[in-house]
Amino acid sequence: MIWKIGSSFAIFMNNMYTVSDLQSLISIEIDKEIYQLYHTEPKNLYEPVGYALSMGGKRLRPVMVLMACNLFSETVEKAFPVALAIELFHNFTLLHDDIMDGAEMRRNNLSVYKKYNENIAILSGDAMSIMAYNYLLKCNSTEPAQIIRLFSETALEVCEGQQLDMDFEARLDVSIPEYLTMIRLKTAVLLASSLKLGAMAANAPEKIADQLYDFGLNLGIAFQLQDDLLDVFANQNKFGKKIGGDIVSNKKTFLLLKTLEIADDSTKMFIHDWINKTSFDESEKILAITEVYNKLDIRKITEAYIEEFYQTALNVFEEIEVSTDTKGVLLQLANLIMSRDH
Amino acid sequence: MIWKIGSSFAIFMNNMYTVSDLQSLISIEIDKEIYQLYHTEPKNLYEPVGYALSMGGKRLRPVMVLMACNLFSETVEKAFPVALAIELFHNFTLLHDDIMDGAEMRRNNLSVYKKYNENIAILSGDAMSIMAYNYLLKCNSTEPAQIIRLFSETALEVCEGQQLDMDFEARLDVSIPEYLTMIRLKTAVLLASSLKLGAMAANAPEKIADQLYDFGLNLGIAFQLQDDLLDVFANQNKFGKKIGGDIVSNKKTFLLLKTLEIADDSTKMFIHDWINKTSFDESEKILAITEVYNKLDIRKITEAYIEEFYQTALNVFEEIEVSTDTKGVLLQLANLIMSRDH
Numbered sequence: 001m002i003w004k005i006g007s008s009f010a011i012f013m014n015n016m017y018t019v020s021d022l023q024s025l026i027s028i029e030i031d032k033e034i035y036q037l038y039h040t041e042p043k044n045l046y047e048p049v050g051y052a053l054s055m056g057g058k059r060l061r062p063v064m065v066l067m068a069c070n071l072f073s074e075t076v077e078k079a080f081p082v083a084l085a086i087e088l089f090h091n092f093t094l095l096h097d098d099i100m101d102g103a104e105m106r107r108n109n110l111s112v113y114k115k116y117n118e119n120i121a122i123l124s125g126d127a128m129s130i131m132a133y134n135y136l137l138k139c140n141s142t143e144p145a146q147i148i149r150l151f152s153e154t155a156l157e158v159c160e161g162q163q164l165d166m167d168f169e170a171r172l173d174v175s176i177p178e179y180l181t182m183i184r185l186k187t188a189v190l191l192a193s194s195l196k197l198g199a200m201a202a203n204a205p206e207k208i209a210d211q212l213y214d215f216g217l218n219l220g221i222a223f224q225l226q227d228d229l230l231d232v233f234a235n236q237n238k239f240g241k242k243i244g245g246d247i248v249s250n251k252k253t254f255l256l257l258k259t260l261e262i263a264d265d266s267t268k269m270f271i272h273d274w275i276n277k278t279s280f281d282e283s284e285k286i287l288a289i290t291e292v293y294n295k296l297d298i299r300k301i302t303e304a305y306i307e308e309f310y311q312t313a314l315n316v317f318e319e320i321e322v323s324t325d326t327k328g329v330l331l332q333l334a335n336l337i338m339s340r341d342h
Numbered sequence: 343m344i345w346k347i348g349s350s351f352a353i354f355m356n357n358m359y360t361v362s363d364l365q366s367l368i369s370i371e372i373d374k375e376i377y378q379l380y381h382t383e384p385k386n387l388y389e390p391v392g393y394a395l396s397m398g399g400k401r402l403r404p405v406m407v408l409m410a411c412n413l414f415s416e417t418v419e420k421a422f423p424v425a426l427a428i429e430l431f432h433n434f435t436l437l438h439d440d441i442m443d444g445a446e447m448r449r450n451n452l453s454v455y456k457k458y459n460e461n462i463a464i465l466s467g468d469a470m471s472i473m474a475y476n477y478l479l480k481c482n483s484t485e486p487a488q489i490i491r492l493f494s495e496t497a498l499e500v501c502e503g504q505q506l507d508m509d510f511e512a513r514l515d516v517s518i519p520e521y522l523t524m525i526r527l528k529t530a531v532l533l534a535s536s537l538k539l540g541a542m543a544a545n546a547p548e549k550i551a552d553q554l555y556d557f558g559l560n561l562g563i564a565f566q567l568q569d570d571l572l573d574v575f576a577n578q579n580k581f582g583k584k585i586g587g588d589i590v591s592n593k594k595t596f597l598l599l600k601t602l603e604i605a606d607d608s609t610k611m612f613i614h615d616w617i618n619k620t621s622f623d624e625s626e627k628i629l630a631i632t633e634v635y636n637k638l639d640i641r642k643i644t645e646a647y648i649e650e651f652y653q654t655a656l657n658v659f660e661e662i663e664v665s666t667d668t669k670g671v672l673l674q675l676a677n678l679i680m681s682r683d684h
Binding site (some may be wrong): 028040044045096099102119122125127128130131133134138145148149153156159162163164166167208 | 393441460473475487494
């Protein structure tokens, strides 16, 4: 069994895949690629690429590509090259980010630079970025250059977002609009483009492809804000990472920046003191900062922002003119993203 | 004055640029890009890209692109996007190579990772690689996907070549065929593709575009072999780098590998001993290894290899069916490459 045939009656087709169908489909394709990569020379270039791909969780982005394609076509296979390109690119950014952040672990495995070495990680990442384009070129779209253009513009935006994120490390005066620009570039545009590129691979009407982009963009921002929130307020049992990691590392999250925006001077000083400490008890720091967040109602403020972007996404969703049944899967996706089951 | 109009009578056009014309033309374009890059945000992403581009010597590769275009078209401007893409990609590889090699200087300037920092250098390099595709997409060729495909395949080959080069560092048993594969990938394919892509940008006949590729490929291998030779036997006054640098760093050059192939056991031991020394006088090591090279006539052997690849390039050149006058500039290029005036 690979997938079930949906029972809904869509306008464009009667074969609508569920999220988990698409996850199964793309996982098989990715596994084939990983197998190939482990058998391609030079081994020190391609095996790390296979290793990086093998660590990838729920394949959210390629699933979005296939889902958007499926809104317009029964044969989601035509979007496989685009889905693989997006997954390769996403994992490339993680690979290089791990070097830059000195992150030794990724999803309970050694990160690539730690398992191999830094030079191999730099070069394998470079190869992944190039290979993403090679996958795109396999796409039988009527306008391949259009697909490559959107992908490439998005890829560059992701780099811009990563640079802004690094720039913010040295700053305490990052405004909320600046922060939203950063997460739009670093996180949201790739989710947005995943949907749009999937639609383009199925030669979808431009208007709907653009709406899917907007839907994904707002969902992506809501997703990242929620990621910030969960770092502090998640249920530790359900949360994959350690609670409070962002607080310990002074990460400029929405929560911290909003706090610095609205806090009185003595509270700001209190936060600055904690940020400047080089030696401290981690639990004590997490507790201290969380108490400030609680005092200032930062959780509710953040939730209101999340809700705003989520609602904007849903409003765009309402306007998308594909059949109601078809749209059900898109909503399933939105739920998947916002419940962080990825 | 930007360029002279050639006096030759070509079949396809009467406006044939010389190498130095093309260098002037592309330098102006690159300078415009550098100016833009210094005025684009985020500054920490794009300024290093501009800085990396500003260090680039004689613009050999983009000149090859324009020259190949000029064989078929008077308007070399149509190949500007391709030329810029190639130059960006080449400088991206230098930027990341410098991190991997720990090379603090590049053409008498601080390398990017030394001037900024390693994280900025990794990310700016990533952006350059992506930007190269964005330039390609500006090309008004009839088949943009074909151009992007050749570029992308070539780019991946360059990564393979770099990985092989790194792999060779830990090996003493690298064969000459393995070595030739490495320099073909690391150096020659980009020169070959520069010519072919320039021809494609002018919608040249496929057969001639392929011949130009072969011409560039053989020229590129001859060029790299000569680079190895000059490291030891160049005239120090004319040579930009320090004589013997490859010997000091145990680089697996053609000279060293050929020596290890043909030397008797005691000479091999002698070489191995020098390679394994961690503390030594550099001049003494250079002298000792050079004496071995002289004893084994390595210079003549290397020159014979260079001549073989150069002659193969010239044989391909003879077969290329464009006018004799037009071909004069191609020969000018071959001379430029082999005299290392770049």
